Amino acid sequence: MKLKKIKVIKGRIFCETGLHIGGSQDEIEIGGVDLPVIKHPITKEPYIPGSSLKGKMRSTLERKYDKVTNKGEPCGCGKEDCLICRVFGPHKNTSHSLGPTRILVRDSKLSQETRNEYNELAVKGGVLPLENKTENIINRLKGTAEHPRSLERVPAGSKFDMEIAVQIFEGDNEQDIIDFIKEGLLLVQETYLGGFGSRGSGKVKFQDLTIDGEAFTLGREN
Numbered sequence: 256m257k258l259k260k261i262k263v264i265k266g267r268i269f270c271e272t273g274l275h276i277g278g279s280q281d282e283i284e285i286g287g288v289d290l291p292v293i294k295h296p297i298t299k300e301p302y303i304p305g306s307s308l309k310g311k312m313r314s315t316l317e318r319k320y321d322k323v324t325n326k327g328e329p330c331g332c333g334k335e336d337c338l339i340c341r342v343f344g345p346h347k348n349t350s351h352s353l354g355p356t357r358i359l360v361r362d363s364k365l366s367q368e369t370r371n372e373y374n375e376l377a378v379k380g381g382v383l384p385l386e387n388k389t390e391n392i393i394n395r396l397k398g399t400a401e402h403p404r405s406l407e408r409v410p411a412g413s414k415f416d417m418e419i420a421v422q423i424f425e426g427d428n429e430q431d432i433i434d435f436i437k438e439g440l441l442l443v444q445e446t447y448l449g450g451f452g453s454r455g456s457g458k459v460k461f462q463d464l465t466i467d468g469e470a471f472t473l474g475r476e477n
């Protein structure tokens with residue numbers, strides 16, 4: 256199977272609300288938050304793992320195209336005409352002839368603009384750049400809040416640099432694959448990224464999108 260070209264989609268992920276993508280429970284510090292966000296082990300900066308964005312694009316597309324298996328697992332049909340399997344890889348299926356997964360989603364680092372804002376805030380009086388939000392469960396009988404947990408979030412207004420590479424192989428319908436990926440991004444924008452989406456976290460907007468340097472939009476915007 257011959258690789259024809261690699262197309263590169265770039266853009267920024269703008270957080271319209273706080274964003275929570277869970278980090279390792281091992282990193283919980285004494286006196287820290289209960290649910291930390293994932294951070295780079297050395298710089299300690301939050302980032303968006305490629306697997307989080309890819310997984311969310313895939314799962315919303317699977318729902319839209321009714322490709323969720325009855326076991327609730329990702330699609331692994333491996334059929335020639337299944338764009339889920341072609342673009343994202345056939346789940347657990349080792350005997351398909353679709354070739355490599357077409358989409359490669361890089362980890363998204365904080366954009367320089369946001370990093371500068373964080374640093375400025377930190378210098379100005381020790382304001383923590385990350386937000387701590389307390390999540391409660393309301394007791395239905397007493398009406399009181401119980402089991403409060405502190406949830407760490409990347410604050411609204413933060414931006415991350417996104418990069419997605421798309422491998423186009425001989426025999427692929429390039430336009431179909433690109434349109435499918437754009438639709439996946441749009442579905443993430445219309446739902447949420449990361450955890451606690453039904454409680455207001457993770458509303459993101461994809462901005463300044465380009466494909467091989469040419470600007471494009473996702474449609475249905477504003």
Ligand SMILES: [Zn+2]
Binds near residue numbers: 322332
């Ligand atoms: Zn499939």
